[in-house]
Amino acid sequence: MRLESPRNPRVKNWSELKDRKGRDRQGLFLVEGRREVERALAAGLEPSAWLVWPERAGEEEKKLLAGAPVYELSEAAMRKVSYRENPPTLIGVFKRTAHRLADLPARPRRVLVAVEIEKPGNLGAMLRSADASGADAVLLVGDAVDPENPNVIRASTGAVFFLPLAVAGHEEALDWLRRSGLDLLAATPAAGEVYWRADMSGPLAIAVGAEDRGLPELWLATAAQRVRIPMEGAADSLNVSVSAALLLYEALRQQSG
Structure with missing residues (x-):
């Protein structure tokens, strides 16, 4: 040939x-x-x-x-x-896959919401953690990186293919979370509550934003809980994939009793 x-x-x-x-x-x-x-x-x-x-x-x-x-x-x-x-x-x-909200589980227990995540490597690592921690679904919200970007696929080690995944606008995503009966937990450095003290025992959506901007005000204002991840060193931010992994596993720990 x-x-x-x-x-x-x-x-x-x-x-x-x-x-x-x-x-x-x-x-x-x-x-x-x-x-x-x-x-x-x-x-x-x-x-x-x-x-x-x-x-x-x-x-x-x-x-x-x-x-x-x-x-x-x-x-x-x-x-x-x-x-x-x-x-x-x-x-x-x-x-290509449609990635529609209508195809997500009707009554999820744990959902990761990635708001305006732009770096393929970060999203891929987040999807890998979501899959490993047993998340029921992932929402990509706003101007986010394409989940079928080759580097997303590589960084997720193929986990992107197994996770129920949807791409949506801000209001559309928030409406779906309300209808699904999920409490919204928002990660922000400005929060007073440390994440392990938050109540994550019920059906939960964990929202994280881009490292340079954080979550938009709409998400912070809508959240039932705001939490921070303590940082004791000189760094003023964590990689968003690390933040997502910490929150996902704390939710798994609490929901596992």
């Missing part, structure tokens, strides 16, 4: 999937690497195409190549398509 070169129009189209505009226009996204591909398939996602670096592909990668056309790419073509500095042997092209 002739290898696809970087000049091939198909390769150009696949490379555009690294950007949100390209993903939105084509209705597709990339899943890079065997581990992430395996998790996408385990979650029931259906591939549209397989992109393979044949010189490096082993039997484990070849076993995954079913259900879609297979294209063998030259090293230069793989580097053009891949988001990573060191391209993987296998990239799956998958159809």
